[in-house]
Amino acid sequence: MSDQDLKLKFETMEAGDFKDFAKAMTDYIAEYLENIRDRQVVPSVKPGYLRPLVPEQAPEKAEPWTAVMADIERVVMSGVTHWHSPRFHAYFPTANSYPAIVADMLSGAIACIGFTWIASPACTELEVVMLDWLGQMLGLPESFLARSGGEAGGVIQGTASEATLVALLGAKNRTMLRVKEQHPEWTDTDILSKLVGYCNKQAHSSVERAGLLGGVKLRALQPDGKRRLRGDTLKDAIEEDVRNGLIPFYVVATLGTTSSCAFDNLEEIGEVCSSKNIWLHVDAAYAGSAFICPEYRYLMKGVDKADSFNFNPHKWMLVNFDCSAMWLKEPRWIIDAFNVDPLYLKHDQQGSAPDYRHWQIPLGRRFRALKLWFVLRLYGVENLQKHIRKHIALAHLFERLCSADERFEIYEEVTMGLVCFRLKGGNEQNEELLRRINGRGKIHLVPSKIDDTYFLRVAICSRFSEESDIHISWEEVKASADEILKAR
Amino acid sequence: MSDQDLKLKFETMEAGDFKDFAKAMTDYIAEYLENIRDRQVVPSVKPGYLRPLVPEQAPEKAEPWTAVMADIERVVMSGVTHWHSPRFHAYFPTANSYPAIVADMLSGAIACIGFTWIASPACTELEVVMLDWLGQMLGLPESFLARSGGEAGGVIQGTASEATLVALLGAKNRTMLRVKEQHPEWTDTDILSKLVGYCNKQAHSSVERAGLLGGVKLRALQPDGKRRLRGDTLKDAIEEDVRNGLIPFYVVATLGTTSSCAFDNLEEIGEVCSSKNIWLHVDAAYAGSAFICPEYRYLMKGVDKADSFNFNPHKWMLVNFDCSAMWLKEPRWIIDAFNVDPLYLKHDQQGSAPDYRHWQIPLGRRFRALKLWFVLRLYGVENLQKHIRKHIALAHLFERLCSADERFEIYEEVTMGLVCFRLKGGNEQNEELLRRINGRGKIHLVPSKIDDTYFLRVAICSRFSEESDIHISWEEVKASADEILKAR
Structure with missing residues (x-):
């Protein structure tokens, strides 16, 4: 120096x-x-x-x-890979909009780290209020909202994976404390080795990862013929485990699975969880955005029985990644699990506003509520609903085109912006179909497989998608099928 | 519909x-x-x-x-709270620069999710190459870099907390596999209950949290008089634990602690870890940026013995949050720990390029390498070095001003951009000093405490800070001290 x-x-x-x-x-x-639709998608x-x-x-x-x-x-x-091209039909959508891009500029300029209230009051408070706005838009029960005046409220996580893990840790903490009271002679290791959680076999891979991370068993249960986890299946599994000395503590219900956009029966599952005092987490990562349209809320009936609810505005609600909205009825179980409180992070107002560092895995956090605020105001609820309804209508258009071609079958009922379909042939033929479609380079799909049946997924992903784009995508699928079936 | x-x-x-x-x-x-310096900082x-x-x-x-x-x-x-004001001296800096803001606009427009190579090849490949650029700038051994041709390489994590946890999971996986081979009769639960990791008592709170999350014991060891963890202390603790039947598996060495920017003796710790086959993770979250200046690399001597190394360009290297750079010599231990591989995420090129989803906790990831690329090119190494050297010079200026006032003492040697100081009085007097300083509203500091001694921290945080700003901050401290000492 x-x-x-x-x-x-x-x-x-x-x-x-x-x-x-x-x-x-x-x-x-x-x-x-x-001009994104003119580029080669992959x-x-x-x-x-x-x-x-x-x-x-x-x-x-x-x-x-x-x-x-x-x-x-x-x-x-x-x-x-151009995720926002109307030719991109892989995975699920990820959001992108002009208002969110501008909001992120401001977030980058302020560049505060909102780990405590005092570290930037606006960063915490806008998040609290935006999660209330969003919760109301979805029709979530008041018991999830901060404006209800209790401890409940929302938080922005980075991803649904983190939300699943945070909920698991809250569930683990709540159950460990209860069991310790009942069995003071058991050690933490004893209890931990008895804990067991549940999800649909079709739940996202991140649920399995959360179990690995949290060091607890998770049982993946067999869904019904429509890939939905049902209450009786869950109840039977729980009772079996209890008979074997295990302690059921956590259930993840998926609304909109990644493979085929199936919806677990939340009403039945909620009944089971509340009767057995088990933490119920709802993972509606993709499909949750649709609940801003009242006509789709029947799919989340039973949500009042959940302890935590999560969906990703960064998937289907035009708020750029990362913005995973999570609500907790009793955040204290998470806060307690993470209670590490060094002097340099203490402040005078502790307790009168949330310190979000206790609600999440990392310490640092960006000012992400800004993009939610900008998107909600610059679209308005009405236009966000139009966005959802249009994507669902486009999916049904693809479904109709596909159904009208007798060589194809629709593999799963279309409820959201995802169409699962296949040639009425063997898996190998459908694998060949996917290779041809992606090989032609004009559109991009990924496959999935359930119970050994391989199928193709067309997700409507782009906010630029129009009817004509869907016709182009269908023509690409058809042309590839023609190639295969002629070649035989 | x-x-x-x-x-x-x-x-x-x-x-x-x-x-x-x-x-x-x-x-x-x-x-x-x-014009940020004209705003009220808090x-x-x-x-x-x-x-x-x-x-x-x-x-x-x-x-x-x-x-x-x-x-x-x-x-x-x-x-x-204006983190980028020259009046802001709390915590550690978080980065903010014009090139990073523009890069994030592009990242928001492309808005790809880079979980696999095929999901956006540029997103993965620019990250691989940028982490090689950055590793070379720091003088990291080639054994950490992707260009060395082996499995080693870097990855961008969200925060240092996540890097600490990822390294812990890798260490756990590596050790469990080894112990299982040696003791096939032990269950996972048996082994897990024996694992023990180590860090300096002064390590960041996120290390403790990583232990809680990973479900393993972490021992916080007593540092020497300069708050550095030393090799002998670590060796003694390890040998004691081995005698008691435990299995040491993980050590976090901190370069630049949060409380007082102390540096663990990496050379000594590295010797111990390599002789005992224990995973050594280096957490240089704040101070790591200084290693782009060769004159500070003596502080990371021994880094060749580490298994993983992490620092945050989003703290002190002008790349906006989040951008936490992590290098791993053997990423396979992490990849294996997370091996959950659904069909919809598989692709033809698996194995010939990293699929970063296996290197991190969440599944989704933004195109964060862009901001690293923009900042490195639009500043150039030379200007980034100037940024570091100037901040350290400004810290020494504050140190000189403080030392020249006989009422004050410097609590810890100043090596980076942090000055720890206190009035030569009791803790209460210093608590009162902090209340007055922050109460006047012109500058913002946070305190810390080591071994029951309370002290104040002035971190140089803003890229706008000039000599005159430091004089203003010092005058604020002095004026508050005058008030207290006169009032007595």
């Missing part, structure tokens, strides 16, 4: 350059998104494509922003 | 409006940041301030963007 270091000046981006750069980027983004690059396109080391001297801008197409876009 | 739904159009933000909005936001951000709002400022429910109809823009000062900024 020398005194000269005090005078150091960056030779880099000043405010004027930032304005030019950000405005050039704004124009680039609008151009990219408005790039044809091979693993390792990027390394030769950039220097081996970071530059010593600052480069001009125009040099970076000039590299975006060459280095980045040449290897991007 | 009706056929009319197919025709639904959003009455909301089109590309033209987006351009106007994003450009207005750009100007607002530049104005905000360039707002004077009380808990609950925000709810009455916004409607009780989300609007039905879309609002114009100008309405949202008009609410930012009133609703948000009135409750923001």
Whole structure:
């Protein structure tokens, strides 16, 4: 260290350059998104494509922003899978909207870390209120909302995986305390080895991971013919486990499974959980957005019996990743599980507002409520409902086109923006169909398999999708089928 | 669902409006940041301030963007703690820079979820290469870098907490497999109950949380007089535990503790860990950025013995949150721990490029390598080094001012951008000092306590900080001390 270091000046981006750069980027983004359907949806690059396109080391001297801008197409876009293209039908949608992009700019500029209330009161308080707005939009019971005046309320997690894990830890904590009171002679290790949780075999892989992480057994139960977990199945499993000396403590009900968008019977499951004092977590990661339309709320009947509820506005509600909304009736079980309280994080107002660091796995957190606020205001509930309804209508359009072709069958009832279908043939033929479709490079799908039956999934993902896009996607599927069936 | 739904159009933000909005936001951000030192660093709002400022429910109809823009000062900024003000000296810095903000705009527009290579090859590959750039900048051994050709490499985690947990899970997996081979008669529960990890008593609270989450014992060991964990202390603890039948499996060495920026003796700890086959994780969350300046690398001597290394460019290297860089020599232990592989996530290129979903807790991930790429290119290594050196020089300036006032003492040697100091009096007097300083509202500090000694922390946080700012902060401290000492 020398005194000269005090005078150091960056030779880099000043405010004027930032304005030019950000405005050039704004124009680039609008151009990219408005014309996204003209790009090849999955790039044809091979693993390792990027390394030769950039220097081996970071530059010593600052480069001009125009040099970076000039590299975006060459280095980045040449290897991007375009999730927001109407030709992209893989996985489930992830959100992207203009209001969310602008909100994230502001979040980046404020760049506070909202781990406690005092660390940035606006960051915590806007989140509390936005989760109340959102909960009302979904028709969640008041017992989940902060405005009800109790301890309940919402929080933004990074992903549904984290929400599943946080709920599991709350359930574990609540049950361990109860069992310790009943059996003071048992050690923590004794109790832990007896805990058992439950989910549908069709639940997301992150549920299994949460169990691995939390160090507890999770049983994946057989769904009914429509891939729904039913109350009786759950009840039988619980009773069997209790007979064997285990302690059921946690159930994850999935509303909208990843494979086929099936809905567990929440009403039946809720009855079982509340009669047996078991924590019920609802994972509605994808489908939860549809509950802003009252006509779909029948699918979440029984939600009043849940202890925690989670869905991802960053999937289907136009709020960019990451924004996973979670509500807890009794957050104290999570807060207690994580009670690590160093002096440098204490503050005078503790207790009168949530310190969200206790509600989540990481300590740090961005100002994510801004993008929720911007999206809700700049779309309004009405337009968000239109977005959902249109996607569902487009899925039904694809379903009709597919059903009208006698070579195909619809594998699962279409309720949301996902169509599961297959050729009326063997798995190998359908694997070949997928290879051809993706090989032609015009659209992108992923497959799934249930009970040894392989099928294809078309998810409606893009906010730019129109009727004509669905016809194009269907024509691609048909053309690939023609190739296969002619070749035989 | 009706056929009319197919025709639904959003009455909301089109590309033209987006351009106007994003450009207005750009100007607002530049104005905000360039004049940030004029704002009151911590707002004077009380808990609950925000709810009455916004409607009780989300609007039905879309609002114009100008309405949202008009609410930012009133609703948000009135409750923001300004982390990037030169008057903000609390916690540690969090990063914020113009290049990172623009990169995040692009990341938001592409909005891919990079859980596998095929899900967006550029997202994975730019991350691999950027972590190689960064590792070289820090002088990390080649055995951590992907370009070495083996399995090693880097990954961007959300936070250092997550990196600590991921490393712990890798260590647990590696050790469990080894012990199972040696003792096939032991159950998983047996082994788990014997595992024990170690860290400095001064390690971050997230280390304790990682232990809680992973369900293993962690021992917090007594540091030496300079708050450094030493090799002999660790060795003694390990040998004691082995005598008692436990299985040491994990050590976290902290380079730059949160309380006082102390550095564990990595060279000694590394010797112990490698001789006993224990996973060594290095948590250099804050201080790691300084290793881009060769003159500070003596503090990470012994890093070649580590299994994993982590630091946060989102703290001190001008890359906006979240961007926590982690390198692993043997990522296979993490990948195996998480091996949950549903069909819809499989792809043809598996194995020839990393699928980062196996390297982290959540499934989803944003395109975060872009902001690293933009910052490294638009600053260049030289200017990032200047940023670090200037902050350290400013800390030493504060140290000199404080040392020259005989009422004060410097509590801990200043090596980075943190000064720990106190009045030469009791804890109560220093608590009163902090209350006065923060109460005057011009600057913001947080305290800490080690071995019952309470002290104040001044962290240099803002990239706008200049010599004159440090003089202002010092005058604030001095004025508060004058008030207290006169009042006696």
